Structures are given as C-alpha cells and as structure tokens.
Amino acid sequence: MAVITNRLTRTLNIRHPIISAPMAFAAGGALAAAVSAAGGLGLIGGGYGDSTWLDEQFDVAAGQRVGVGFITWSLRKSPSLLTDVLRRKPVAVMLSFGDPRPFVAEIRNAGALVICQCQTIDHVWDAIDVGADIIVAQNAEAGGHGALRGALSFVPEAADLLAAHAPDALLVAAGGIADGRGLAAALMLGAEGVLVGTRLWASAEALVHRRHHEAIVEASGDETIRTTIVDIARQIPWPRGFTARVRRNAFTARWHGREDLLEQSAAVEGPRYRQAFAEGDPDNAAVWFGEAAGLIGAIEPASDIIEKMATEAAGRLAAHAGATLA
Amino acid sequence: MAVITNRLTRTLNIRHPIISAPMAFAAGGALAAAVSAAGGLGLIGGGYGDSTWLDEQFDVAAGQRVGVGFITWSLRKSPSLLTDVLRRKPVAVMLSFGDPRPFVAEIRNAGALVICQCQTIDHVWDAIDVGADIIVAQNAEAGGHGALRGALSFVPEAADLLAAHAPDALLVAAGGIADGRGLAAALMLGAEGVLVGTRLWASAEALVHRRHHEAIVEASGDETIRTTIVDIARQIPWPRGFTARVRRNAFTARWHGREDLLEQSAAVEGPRYRQAFAEGDPDNAAVWFGEAAGLIGAIEPASDIIEKMATEAAGRLAAHAGATLA
Numbered sequence: 344m345a346v347i348t349n350r351l352t353r354t355l356n357i358r359h360p361i362i363s364a365p366m367a368f369a370a371g372g373a374l375a376a377a378v379s380a381a382g383g384l385g386l387i388g389g390g391y392g393d394s395t396w397l398d399e400q401f402d403v404a405a406g407q408r409v410g411v412g413f414i415t416w417s418l419r420k421s422p423s424l425l426t427d428v429l430r431r432k433p434v435a436v437m438l439s440f441g442d443p444r445p446f447v448a449e450i451r452n453a454g455a456l457v458i459c460q461c462q463t464i465d466h467v468w469d470a471i472d473v474g475a476d477i478i479v480a481q482n483a484e485a486g487g488h489g490a491l492r493g494a495l496s497f498v499p500e501a502a503d504l505l506a507a508h509a510p511d512a513l514l515v516a517a518g519g520i521a522d523g524r525g526l527a528a529a530l531m532l533g534a535e536g537v538l539v540g541t542r543l544w545a546s547a548e549a550l551v552h553r554r555h556h557e558a559i560v561e562a563s564g565d566e567t568i569r570t571t572i573v574d575i576a577r578q579i580p581w582p583r584g585f586t587a588r589v590r591r592n593a594f595t596a597r598w599h600g601r602e603d604l605l606e607q608s609a610a611v612e613g614p615r616y617r618q619a620f621a622e623g624d625p626d627n628a629a630v631w632f633g634e635a636a637g638l639i640g641a642i643e644p645a646s647d648i649i650e651k652m653a654t655e656a657a658g659r660l661a662a663h664a665g666a667t668l669a
Numbered sequence: 670m671a672v673i674t675n676r677l678t679r680t681l682n683i684r685h686p687i688i689s690a691p692m693a694f695a696a697g698g699a700l701a702a703a704v705s706a707a708g709g710l711g712l713i714g715g716g717y718g719d720s721t722w723l724d725e726q727f728d729v730a731a732g733q734r735v736g737v738g739f740i741t742w743s744l745r746k747s748p749s750l751l752t753d754v755l756r757r758k759p760v761a762v763m764l765s766f767g768d769p770r771p772f773v774a775e776i777r778n779a780g781a782l783v784i785c786q787c788q789t790i791d792h793v794w795d796a797i798d799v800g801a802d803i804i805v806a807q808n809a810e811a812g813g814h815g816a817l818r819g820a821l822s823f824v825p826e827a828a829d830l831l832a833a834h835a836p837d838a839l840l841v842a843a844g845g846i847a848d849g850r851g852l853a854a855a856l857m858l859g860a861e862g863v864l865v866g867t868r869l870w871a872s873a874e875a876l877v878h879r880r881h882h883e884a885i886v887e888a889s890g891d892e893t894i895r896t897t898i899v900d901i902a903r904q905i906p907w908p909r910g911f912t913a914r915v916r917r918n919a920f921t922a923r924w925h926g927r928e929d930l931l932e933q934s935a936a937v938e939g940p941r942y943r944q945a946f947a948e949g950d951p952d953n954a955a956v957w958f959g960e961a962a963g964l965i966g967a968i969e970p971a972s973d974i975i976e977k978m979a980t981e982a983a984g985r986l987a988a989h990a991g992a993t994l995a
Contacts, residue, residue, distance in 0.1 A: 463891045464889045464890060464891045464963065465891060482819055482820075482821065483809065483819055484818070484819025484820075484821060484822050484823075492810070492890065492891070492960060493808055493809055493810025493819055493820060493844065493845045493960050494808075494810075494819060494820050494821045494845070494854075495808065495810060495820045495842075495844065495845030495846055495851045495854060495855075495961075496810050496845035496846075496847065496851070496890050496959070496960040496961045496962075496963060496964060497810075497845075497890060497960065497963075499847075499848065499850045499851070499964055500889070500890050500963035500964055502850075503964070516821075518819065518821065519819045519820070519821030519822035519823075520821055520822075521822065521825075522825065524825045524828075524857055524858050524859055525821045525822070525825070525858070527857035528820075528821060528854035528855075528857040528858045529821075529854075530857075530989055531850055531853035531854040531856075531857055531985055531986070531989065532850050532851070532854045533850055563790045563826070564790060564818065564822050564823060564826050565789045565790045565791060565818070633822070634818060634819050634822040634823065635821075635822045636822075637790065637822060637823075637826035638822060638825055638826055638829070659857055660857070660986070660989050663856060663857065663986050
C-alpha cells in the first residue's frame with residue numbers, strides 16, 4: 344500500500360503526515376494517543392490552562408509519543424503551565440494566537456520541537472524569526488479560533504517565504520481538511536502535512552458531548568460562522584483579529600451582530616452560556632466545528648480517520664499522476 | 670511535456686483546464702482571446718451590462734472561441750443583453766450571483782454551455798437543479814464579489830454533491846488560484862479545472878490601470894478585505910450575502926465599519942469614488958484583487974501565465990506521485 348513519506352514524517356518519526364489539532368477541551372489524552380497510535384502525531388489541547396486536567400490527560404496518553412498545544416496569549420498569564428508540561432516530555436509544543444518569543448527557548452531546551460500556528464503572513468514572519476521547526480498555516484475555514492486567510496493562496500505564499508528565508512522549517516496546512524483530498528491538496532500547495540481539527544473533533548475519542556456530535560453529522564459546511572460572541576459571553580479576552588468559527592444555531596442567531604448588547608448582558612448571559620455548554624445543548628452554546636462539517640457523515644474512531652485520510656491521499660496522488668497526464 | 674487532460678478539457682475542447690474569470694471592466698476581448706489562444710477558455714466580463722462595450726469586446730476577440738459571464742441579478746434588469754450576446758456564438762455563458770433559472774433555456778437553445786458559479790452549497794443545489802454543464806465553486810479568497818466558503822472543504826463538498834446527483838456536471842474551483850500549485854490542489858480536491866481571476870487581472874491584456882497593477886505586485890495576500898463599502902459608494906444594489914474583496918487602502922480604512930455613514934454620504938462619495946477609479950488612484954477607489962496577490966510578482970502576458978500554470982501543475986502531480994509515495 345502506498346504511503347506518503349517526506350521531511351515531516353521523518354522529523355516527527357511518524358508514518359503519516361497528519362497532526363491532530365490541540366483543541367481546547369476536546370483534545371484530551373485519549374484522542375492524542377489514538378492519533379499517535381494510528382501513525383500521526385497527537386497533540387493534547389492546553390486550552391486556557393488547567394494544570395490538573397493537563398496532568399490527567401498526559402496520564403491518559405501515557406505510552407504514546409504525544410505533543411501539546413497552547414493558546415499563546417493565555418499561556419503568558421500562567422507560564423508555569425509550560426514548565427510543568429515539559430516534564431512530561433512532549434514531542435512538540437504548538438503555540439497559537441500570540442507572540443511565541445517568550446516560550447521558544449524553554450521548549451527547545453527541554454528537547455521538544457517548536458510548532459507555531461500562523462493565521463497571516465505577518466505571523467509567518469514571526470515564526471521564521473523565532474526559528475520554529477514547524478509552521479502551521481491555518482485557513483479561515485477552520486473550526487474554533489482563527490482568522491481570515493484562504494488556503495489556496497495562503498499555503499503557497501507561506502511556502503514561498505519558507506523556501507526563501509527558512510528552508511529547514513516544515514510547513515503544515517490547517518483548516519478544512521477532513522479527508523485524503525484535503526491532505527493531497529495541501530501537499531500540492533507546498534505543505535508537507537496537515538493539522539486536523541474538525542474531522543478529529545468528530546471522532547469517538549474526542550471529549551465532545553453526544554448531542555454536539557449529532558449536530559456535526561447533520562450539518563453542511565455552509566452552517567458555520569466566524570464570530571466574537573462566544574468569547575464575549577464567556578468573558579474570555581481574546582485579542583483583536585481572532586474570531587471563533589462555530590455552528591450557526593439559536594445562540595449565534597440571537598447575538599451575532601449585537602455584540603455590544605451581549606457585552607452589557609454578560610453577567611447574565613455568561614452563566615447561561617456555560618450551563619448550556621455543560622449540558623451539551625447544541626442550540627444555546629457554541630458547537631465548535633468548522634466548514635469541514637460538510638464532509639463528515641459519521642463519528643468514527645480516530646485510527647480509522649487517520650488511516651483513511653492517508654490511504655486516500657496517497658491513492659489520489661498516484662491516480663492523478665497516471666490518469667490526467669497525457 | 671506533460672499535459673493535464675480530463676472531461677473538462679474534452680468538453681470545452683481546450684488544451685489546459687483553465688478558464689478566465691469574466692471580471693467586470695477588466696476582462697475584455699483582448700484578455701479572453703489571449704487565454705483561449707493559450708489553450709484555456711477566455712470569458713468576457715458582462716459586468717453590469719453595457720451592450721456597446723460588449724459588442725466591441727466580442728469584436729476584439731474575433732477569431733478566438735470565447736465565452737461570456739454575467740452578474741445574474743443585474744442581467745435580470747436588462748435580459749436583452751443575453752439575447753444580443755448569444756448572436757456572437759459564445760462557447761459558454763457563466764451566470765454568477767443570483768438565480769440562474771430565467772436564463773438557462775435561452776443559453777442552451779443557442780448552443781452554448783451553461784456555467785453556474787456558486788458560493789454556497791445552496792447555490793450548488795440550484796445549479797444542479799437547472800442542469801448546469803459546469804459548476805464553479807468560488808472560495809472566499811477570490812478577488813471581487815463572492816462569499817465566505819473556504820476551498821479545502823467547499824470544493825470536495827460540492828464534488829460529493831455532483832457525484833451523487835449530477836455526475837455529468839463538471840466541477841471547477843475558483844478563488845486564490847494563481848499558479849500550478851493551486852491548479853494541482855484543485856484537481857486533488859475533486860475539481861476538473863480552475864477559474865482564474867486575480868492572476869489574470871494582473872496580466873498585460875487585462876483592462877486595468879497601470880497604478881492598480883503596480884499595487885498588486887507590491888501587495889502580500891494579507892492586504893485585502895471583504896467589504897460592502899464599494900457597492901455602497903457606487904450605489905450598486907448588490908443582494909445580501911455577497912461582498913467584494915479588494916485591496917486594503919485609504920478608502921477601506923475610512924469606510925469599512927462605517928457603512929451607515931457612507932450610505933448617507935453617497936451623493937458626495939459616489940462621484941468622488943468614480944473619479945478616483947477613473948484616474949487609477951489606488952488609494953481612494955477599490956483595487957479589485959484577491960488574496961492570490963501574495964503569489965504575484967509581475968504583470969505578465971496571459972499566455973505565459975496559462976502556460977506556466979499548466980506546466981507547473983502537471984509537473985507537481987507527476988513529481989509527487991513518485992517522490993512522496995514509498
């Protein structure tokens with residue numbers, strides 16, 4: 344059977360050029376371990392920083408080589424989280440959404456690879472500047488937090504920058520990749536692998552409420568929206584320029600476009616939101632998936648998802664080389 | 670030399686699976702003819718409907734097989750434009766931004782192919798419903814008018830719909846495609862070709878002011894924005910759901926986010942905008958390019974652009990099949 348091997352698979356010592364996104368709350372040790380066991384690299388979601396939870400998740404993943412990801416601006420408020428986590432010997436630490444500079448030396452000194460997730464060309468310059476080992480170009484169609492660049496132009500533009508200024512850095516594409524077609528396309532664009540969120544959020548191992556899983560199976564890719572209302576309701580101070588892509592539902596219909604009013608009502612709406620989320624209510628809290636929802640028809644084990652994605656991508660590359668070139 | 674051949678190249682009787690976008694004002698007969706002469710299919714931009722201009726452009730393109738594209742909601746106000754244009758025997762007529770139903774029978778009866786450009790899955794269903802020959806999935810990174818879907822999930826989701834419900838229809842990807850990497854990626858995602866706007870806007874044959882061409886050569890892909898302010902200033906009543914991606918400049922900095930005020934000031938700002946555009950002022954009028962700007966380093970003849978795109982895509986597909994599969 345055909346297998347895709349390249350600099351990324353060799354650097355990470357993995358079978359398939361697939362990394363799981365460190366999705367806050369959803370990407371625990373079980374998902375990360377399952378992805379690594381299937382031949383990819385699993386990342387535990389450091390989220391907003393709960394050291395007890397992180398410890399538990401590393402325990403769950405024990406026996407597998409996994410990494411971890413942080414929300415950079417949030418990590419800055421409790422940097423000891425990084426120090427603690429590095430004791431668990433993660434393969435790699437991913438930094439997203441903020442200046443990576445304060446953390447890179449510590450990660451490197453602990454022997455972990457530095458992954459910087461970027462949403463703009465300016466971010467790519469920052470990642471080059473700190474000497475990131477792996478640079479993730481995250482596209483707007485991604486679920487959860489992100490920004491506005493589109494894959495077909497952003498990934499090759501980032502690839503051109505790396506070729507000129509950081510040829511040893513490895514480029515990975517993220518956002519909207521749910522099957523082998525997305526992986527094969529990412530390789531054509533100049534990436535050497537993919538970071539997968541939504542498709543693995545919709546896996547058996549993700550820490551996601553059953554009713555939220557039911558919602559993604561039903562949704563088309565049109566049924567999501569990028570918005571700031573989730574963070575306003577939760578009173579989480581995300582920096583300007585980042586929004587969260589979530590399912591369109593009663594909550595987004597009520598508040599998107601009425602951000603000022605929500606801000607004023609946060610004392611009431613915040614607890615209401617958190618209760619709805621805790622109960623798995625798919626209508627009155629954010630359901631965290633991206634446009635790849637339209638490609639997902641079932642909740643499956645992570646191992647099946649990884650294996651199918653890798654096999655389909657290899658097959659597609661091989662078939663097109665023969666069938667479409669005359 | 671490797672060449673990509675598939676159902677699209679056979680149906681359109683072209684050498685390369687590349688169609689030029691019928692960009693209003695910019696895509697005249699010279700560009701369309703150059704694209705067709707280079708082995709693609711050139712489309713003249715019907716824009717908001719100026720029958721004298723359209724006649725002139727078909728004269729300019731005489732001797733080449735070309736097509737034409739219309740803004741569907743605008744065409745509805747002057748449907749005789751379509752009747753006139755069909756006398757010039759276009760290979761294909763593309764309908765974008767609105768319900769295609771009123772026009773499909775007339776296009777078909779004249780012997781032209783029907784191309785429907787789609788921005789959402791709902792639009793794809795409409796295109797399937799009217800029996801479109803070619804369906805274009807336009808991604809958010811495209812320059813000019815469009816909507817919000819991302820390529821890596823939208824193109825395969827549309828491909829799945831066509832496979833299930835309209836297997837004879839041909840899928841083409843648009844938005845953000847400026848070189849062979851984008852074409853190769855589109856094929857991996859399930860499209861059989863690409864529609865190219867921004868990269869051909871930046872061609873010698875496009876009807877674009879020299880100072881606007883200078884602006885795209887300098888821009889990174891981060892330097893564009895989707896907005897409604899251009900249409901508010903010009904008092905063109907675009908339907909909800911569509912925005913225009915243009916270069917970020919003094920005009921967008923002044924008005925984006927202040928749409929209500931601009932609307933109130935349109936009697937003054939409209940003429941000011943139109944004068945700035947006519948003068949080629951790149952700061953006080955819209956400069957119509959998409960995120961692919963970051964991949965464009967020079968204004969080149971359309972024939973060079975088409976030839977390079979096709980050659981690079983074929984080479985990339987062939988190389989990856991060998992180099993990355995073990």
